[in-house]
Amino acid sequence: xxxxxxxxxxxxKSLKRNIFISVVIVSLIPLLIFGGIIRYVFQTSxxxxxxxHLTTMVKKHAQNVDTFLIEREANIVSLAEAFGYEQLSxxxxxxxxxxxxxxxxxxxxxxxxxxxxxxxxxxYAGPFELADADYSDSEWFEHAVESDVYTSNxxxxxxxxxxxxxxxxxxxxxxxxxxRATIDxxxxxxxxQNIHLGKTGFAxxxxxxxxxxxxxxxxxxxxxxxxxxIFDNDIPAAFVDDEPFFESRIDQEGREIIYVARxxxxxxxxxxxxxxQLDAYSDLYHARRIxxxxxxxxxxxxxxxxxxxxxxxxxxxxxADQAKEIMNRQVxxxxxxxxIGMLAAGIAHEINNPIAIMVEEAGWIExxxxxxxxxxxxxxxxxxxxxxxxxxxxxxxRDITHKLLSFARRSDQRIQLFDLNELxxxxxxxxxxxxxxxxxxxxxxxxxxxxxxxxxxxxxxQVLFNLLNNAIDAIDRKGGKxxxxxxxxxxxxxxxxxxxxxxxxGGDLERIFDxxxxxxxxxxxxxxxxxxxxxxxxxxxxxxVVESAAGKGSRFEIRLPASDEDEExxxxxxxxxxxx
Amino acid sequence: MSIANLLLVDDETGFLDAMSRRLTKRxxxxxTADSGMAALDILRDEGDQIEVVILDVKMPGMDGIETLxxxxxxxPLMEVIMLTGHATVASxxxxxxxxxxxxxxxxxxxxxxxxxxxxxANKKRGHEQKIVDARxxxxxxxxx
Numbered sequence: 053x054x055x056x057x058x059x060x061x062x063x064x065k066s067l068k069r070n071i072f073i074s075v076v077i078v079s080l081i082p083l084l085i086f087g088g089i090i091r092y093v094f095q096t097s098x099x100x101x102x103x104x105h106l107t108t109m110v111k112k113h114a115q116n117v118d119t120f121l122i123e124r125e126a127n128i129v130s131l132a133e134a135f136g137y138e139q140l141s142x143x144x145x146x147x148x149x150x151x152x153x154x155x156x157x158x159x160x161x162x163x164x165x166x167x168x169x170x171x172x173x174x175x176y177a178g179p180f181e182l183a184d185a186d187y188s189d190s191e192w193f194e195h196a197v198e199s200d201v202y203t204s205n206x207x208x209x210x211x212x213x214x215x216x217x218x219x220x221x222x223x224x225x226x227x228x229x230x231x232r233a234t235i236d237x238x239x240x241x242x243x244x245q246n247i248h249l250g251k252t253g254f255a256x257x258x259x260x261x262x263x264x265x266x267x268x269x270x271x272x273x274x275x276x277x278x279x280x281x282i283f284d285n286d287i288p289a290a291f292v293d294d295e296p297f298f299e300s301r302i303d304q305e306g307r308e309i310i311y312v313a314r315x316x317x318x319x320x321x322x323x324x325x326x327x328x329q330l331d332a333y334s335d336l337y338h339a340r341r342i343x344x345x346x347x348x349x350x351x352x353x354x355x356x357x358x359x360x361x362x363x364x365x366x367x368x369x370x371x372a373d374q375a376k377e378i379m380n381r382q383v384x385x386x387x388x389x390x391x392i393g394m395l396a397a398g399i400a401h402e403i404n405n406p407i408a409i410m411v412e413e414a415g416w417i418e419x420x421x422x423x424x425x426x427x428x429x430x431x432x433x434x435x436x437x438x439x440x441x442x443x444x445x446x447x448x449x450r451d452i453t454h455k456l457l458s459f460a461r462r463s464d465q466r467i468q469l470f471d472l473n474e475l476x477x478x479x480x481x482x483x484x485x486x487x488x489x490x491x492x493x494x495x496x497x498x499x500x501x502x503x504x505x506x507x508x509x510x511x512x513x514q515v516l517f518n519l520l521n522n523a524i525d526a527i528d529r530k531g532g533k534x535x536x537x538x539x540x541x542x543x544x545x546x547x548x549x550x551x552x553x554x555x556x557x558g559g560d561l562e563r564i565f566d567x568x569x570x571x572x573x574x575x576x577x578x579x580x581x582x583x584x585x586x587x588x589x590x591x592x593x594x595x596x597v598v599e600s601a602a603g604k605g606s607r608f609e610i611r612l613p614a615s616d617e618d619e620e621x622x623x624x625x626x627x628x629x630x631x632x
Numbered sequence: 633m634s635i636a637n638l639l640l641v642d643d644e645t646g647f648l649d650a651m652s653r654r655l656t657k658r659x660x661x662x663x664t665a666d667s668g669m670a671a672l673d674i675l676r677d678e679g680d681q682i683e684v685v686i687l688d689v690k691m692p693g694m695d696g697i698e699t700l701x702x703x704x705x706x707x708p709l710m711e712v713i714m715l716t717g718h719a720t721v722a723s724x725x726x727x728x729x730x731x732x733x734x735x736x737x738x739x740x741x742x743x744x745x746x747x748x749x750x751x752x753a754n755k756k757r758g759h760e761q762k763i764v765d766a767r768x769x770x771x772x773x774x775x776x
Contacts, residue, residue, distance in 0.1 A: 256735035404738060405647065408644075408647055408740075411739040412647060412650035412654060412739065415645075415654055420657075421654075447739070450737070450739055
């Protein structure tokens with residue numbers, strides 16, 4: 053019994069753990085799979101969308117820049133073709149043409165100049181004092197004389213300001229001359245500075261050497277090696293596709309940066325848009341954070357619930373198991389009682405006949421002794437006394453067998469009407485020997501005219517046995533007194549059993565009706581007696597209460613509903629009457 | 633002249649012996665049978681000489697109640713006292729409902745048994761006397 057009980061906590065712990073794990077797995081795994089799929093699909097489509105948006109934007113702006121450059125070239129070409137070297141060499145004429153441009157397109161073209169084959173500026177119109185400048189050593193001049201139309205990189209030049217030049221080469225009378233226009237750097241910058249997304253997304257233009265062709269973006273050190281991405285790749289392919297190049301790279305600080313680039317100016321320049329990936333996908337990351345938080349909270353709730361459910365289930369199962377255990381033992385106990393009862397009945401009945409014969413034979417001897425022949429016998433009185441004793445002991449045997457039989461007869465659980473006083477007398481009689489052995493006197497104070505009780509007599513007998521045996525055990529050899537009392541108030545029948553024993557201490561008092569609680573030494577008590585009593589009394593719609601203090605003895609009071617039925621007096625009553 | 637004519641029925645021959653000796657000594661005429669069938673045989677052969685049957689309830693074969701029913705059917709005026717162990721009190725009560733005169737617990741006090749037997753015999757004689765009286769009345773009224 054004990055080992056069985058001590059094994060249980062482990063069993064329920066593992067049961068609890070298994071339920072917990074199953075619940076967590078069953079609830080979390082679909083959640084995680086679902087979340088993962090949603091995240092994957094959402095992320096993929098979101099990234100695609102961002103990519104499409106960025107590439108379209110970059111493509112559009114690159115086209116704008118290209119268009120801007122082509123238009124400026126066209127302006128200069130048409131000017132050179134329309135007027136020729138003679139007219140354009142005149143400063144005043146050139147100034148008028150510049151004014152015309154500026155009226156038509158705004159301050160996009162800062163100045164104009166005509167340069168001869170030797171690199172000398174023949175005429176000039178513009179805000180700077182560059183009338184006689186010599187460009188023969190300039191890099192742009194070397195390139196410009198080799199092609200019909202040339203657009204330079206941005207450079208500082210003579211005026212010490214960043215600018216770039218669009219130049220047209222013309223042949224006239226065997227001589228080469230150039231018409232040059234300076235493009236306003238601010239106006240050009242505006243074309244790309246408008247491209248600004250989020251906190252870190254901006255665009256700029258670089259040339260093949262990685263030199264910036266526009267203002268350096270705000271708050272950012274441009275890392276040239278990274279900005280060269282577009283030139284690392286197969287330029288013709290990127291150019292032919294006309295589609296911007298899209299890539300993300302990790303910079304020195306470990307941040308992932310998105311680059312979107314497209315070639316400009318016949319592949320000499322590139323418009324590059326860069327943005328921190330965190331910034332570009334900020335909505336995605338935000339959504340992901342919310343999802344993760346939801347997942348975390350949901351997961352926590354699931355774990356909490358799983359813990360609660362598993363704990364409750366384990367407790368319920370433990371309770372059910374315990375109830376089952378109690379019931380099993382009760383069944384075993386009543387089975388025991390029944391078989392003991394049957395055995396006792398058989399023995400009692402078999403013994404009854406021999407006893408009857410013995411008593412009759414003794415009676416026969418008595419009869420014979422009455423004859424005159426024996427009247428003078430010396431030991432006549434001794435014979436008579438001895439025979440009287442035989443008859444008396446025979447009657448005693450008969451009483452014992454009758455008690456056994458009456459006990460056995462009732463080892464069933466049928467509900468019947470009976471007299472509680474009668475039952476108490478019988479049970480008290482059965483334990484009286486045991487009580488006498490322990491120097492205990494049983495005092496009965498039974499109320500007359502007690503209404504009958506309708507219950508299972510066997511079960512109530514069990515309650516009485518348990519309570520009386522407990523009382524005897526509590527008194528323990530020292531000797532003492534057990535008082536049994538019965539009384540009734542409206543439709544309730546009460547009985548109390550009071551002993552002068554050791555009593556029950558306060559802590560134990562709360563637990564005495566708990567199954568398997570016993571203060572008796574191991575092996576002596578099952579801890580079931582009182583819990584069975586409690587179960588039986590409760591089943592009969594009664595109640596059992598205890599008053600006790602350590603050293604002061606105990607008093608159990610049991611309340612049972614009285615029967616309202618007016619049946620004729622129960623069988624045991626009739627038999628009992630006949631017996632006496 | 634015996635006080636009453638008895639038939640003692642019990643499957644325990646030891647009990648039958650002791651009882652019949654003790655009752656005979658007390659001036660009863662006692663016949664014995666060790667089973668219900670034997671009892672019915674004796675009653676059939678010499679039923680008019682027997683006044684009271686003392687019948688054990690628990691017997692192998694035909695038990696006390698069956699025997700009682702049979703006796704009451706064939707000899708309505710016969711008085712029967714049931715003898716029983718405690719376990720068969722219920723059947724003894726059944727027996728009384730079937731018309732037994734009384735029942736006694738085994739082993740029983742001789743005095744109690746004697747008084748019961750005397751009562752039963754008196755009752756039977758009373759009945760028979762009434763019947764005789766009724767017949768006489770009938771005959772006399774017919775003659776008159």
